[in-house]
Amino acid sequence: MDEDDFQAYEKEIQALEEEIRLLTEKYEDMRQESAFFSEEEILKAMKSLEEETEGETKGHESPSDLKAQLESLETNLSFLMEFTGFHFTSHSKKTVEKTQNRTVQKHTLSGKCYSIPFQLEFQLLEPQKDEKVSAVVSDLSIIMESREDSNVSKFVKRTEEHGDLITFFRSLSTYAEWYEHRRHTFLHFK
Numbered sequence: 381m382d383e384d385d386f387q388a389y390e391k392e393i394q395a396l397e398e399e400i401r402l403l404t405e406k407y408e409d410m411r412q413e414s415a416f417f418s419e420e421e422i423l424k425a426m427k428s429l430e431e432e433t434e435g436e437t438k439g440h441e442s443p444s445d446l447k448a449q450l451e452s453l454e455t456n457l458s459f460l461m462e463f464t465g466f467h468f469t470s471h472s473k474k475t476v477e478k479t480q481n482r483t484v485q486k487h488t489l490s491g492k493c494y495s496i497p498f499q500l501e502f503q504l505l506e507p508q509k510d511e512k513v514s515a516v517v518s519d520l521s522i523i524m525e526s527r528e529d530s531n532v533s534k535f536v537k538r539t540e541e542h543g544d545l546i547t548f549f550r551s552l553s554t555y556a557e558w559y560e561h562r563r564h565t566f567l568h569f570k
Contacts, residue, residue, distance in 0.1 A: 464553055465493050465556055465557055466492075466493050466549070466553065467492045467493075468490070468491035469490050469491045470488070470489070470490050470491075471487070471489050472487070472488045473486070473487050473488075474486045476503065481507065481508055482505055482506065482507050483505075483506045484503055484504070484505050484506075485503065486501070486502075486503050486504075487500070487501070487502055487503075487504060489501075493556040494557060494559065494560045495556070495559070495560060496525065496552070496555075496556045496559065497525050498522065498523065498524045498525075498552065499523040500520070500522055500523075500545075500548075501523075502517050502518065502520040502521065503517070504516070504518075505517075505518060516543075517544075517545055520539070520540045520545070521540060522536045522539060522548065524536060535551060539551075
């Protein structure tokens, strides 16, 4: 066996080992997520999902009703996106921890508000339904395109420290709307 064949086989072995490692990690993540639920809980969830699905299909008599409902939802979504300026492009959620008392999920959300792109990463702690405490945001990380305005970076830093998503979305919407107005005005004078 010559040196070139040996190197080709080595590369193939390394690629296969990397693929095995990635698949093992994915399997462990899935197993960890499913380990939070007992077999009984899984069966109950499946049964309730089947009942909900049956109830939904009985409630809609024809595909035209479903199509009309879908068009209505799309119209409402379009209106909200136009009204707020937010266009979300992706969202992912991963369960980090699930116990009897609480659930911790990691969210990644990206999109644009008017012409300003943003990306958020945060953990959401959701207590069980019996508790009177609402969900808590932690480990908030905001990534935005750098702007000349230092007040924006100060605002982002302060929002990350406090973990206040509502204030972030409200302020970003207002700022981005007026940023667009300023941009259009300056283009008019050029």
